[in-house]
Amino acid sequence: MSGTAFVGTSGWRYPRWRGDFYPGGLVQRRELEYLAERLPSVELNGSFYSLQRPESYRRWRDSVPEDFVFAVKGSRYVTHMLRLTNVGVALANFFASGVLALGSTLGPILWQLPERVEFDPEVLDAFLDSLPRTTGSALALAREHDARLNGRAWLDIESDVPLRYAIEPRSESFRDPHAVEILRAHGVALVLADTAGRWPAFDAVTTDHVYVRLHGSTELYASGYTSAELDTWADRVRQWRDGTGEDGMPRDVYVYFDNDARGRAPHDAVALDARLR
Incomplete structure (x- = not known):
């Protein structure tokens, strides 16, 4: 049995994509629908900047x-x-802000760390231990929200299912083998990020899923991926997905292109997804 590869983009609302990836005349409210007809996943990044609302x-x-x-x-x-x-x-x-309203479409939750946050074993272990492991425990935690969410909290789930997490460090200190041990103990993925050499690329597989973020191979957030580079990434994804790596364990793989500055992300994502199908 193989895992599943979910390829997408980091976000979907970019003016540069209009008239290019998105056809001219497509109304903004239908952009996600258009993307979802061509890719199996997307990374929702507005939640990074502010608490979204359940209706969104x-x-x-x-x-x-x-x-x-x-x-x-x-x-x-x-x-x-x-x-x-x-x-x-x-x-x-x-x-409580509405994450659980995604229901069966809710995939992994990504925690991206700034470069200044260095590896501290006690801090990392305590943080990962505080994360709810199922939607049921996330709902119980959500009920403890503060007054800012009064009248706008989403406190409901369709079923109690496991939650997945990934963490993207940007400090070289996370190269410490103890960091990998802690992530494995908690079943959290260590993100493999391609950042044109700006930040470390960690490639340790720490749980039953793999999370990859492709920010650009030669120019951060901007450069596209060549056909040869996409072939190489497709081979790596197949190894993780099909269990042909060292441990022989098939894994679900989540891959998101964040090289959106020049509109390359959706085209590269569609091209990689096609290779994997």
Whole structure:
């Protein structure tokens, strides 16, 4: 049995894509629907900048097929301001904001760390331990939201199912083997990020899924991927998906292109997805 590869883009609302990836005249509210007809997944990144509203999550879910998958980027308040410490209320607010309204389309939750957050074993272990492991436990945590979410919280789930997480460090200190041990102990994926050499590329596989973010191979957020580069990434994804790597374990693989500055992301994502099909 093989895993499944979910290829998509980091976000979908970019003016540069209009009249290029998106056909001229396509109304903005249908852009996600158009993307979801061509790709199996997308990384929802507005949740990184601010708490979204339940009606937004419901609208996004209603715009995609039932088997579509949203990866959700965790709040930067947790990662950049609190730096993974004393995060109880912030996590409650995040899960109460509507994330659970995605229902069966909810995929992994990504925590992107700033470069200044270095590896601290106690901090990392405590943070990962605080993450709810199922939608049921996430709902219980969401009920502890503070007054900011009064009247706008989503406190409902369709079923109690496992949650997946990925963490994207940008400090070389996470090269420490102890960091990998902690991630494996908690079943959290260590993101493999291609950042044109700007930040470290960690390639340790730490759980039953792999999370890849492609920010550009030669120019951060801007450069496209050549046909040869896409072939190489397709081979790597197949190894993880089909279990032909060292441990022989098939894994689900999530790959998101973030090289959107010149509109390359959706084209590269469609090209990689085609190779994997």
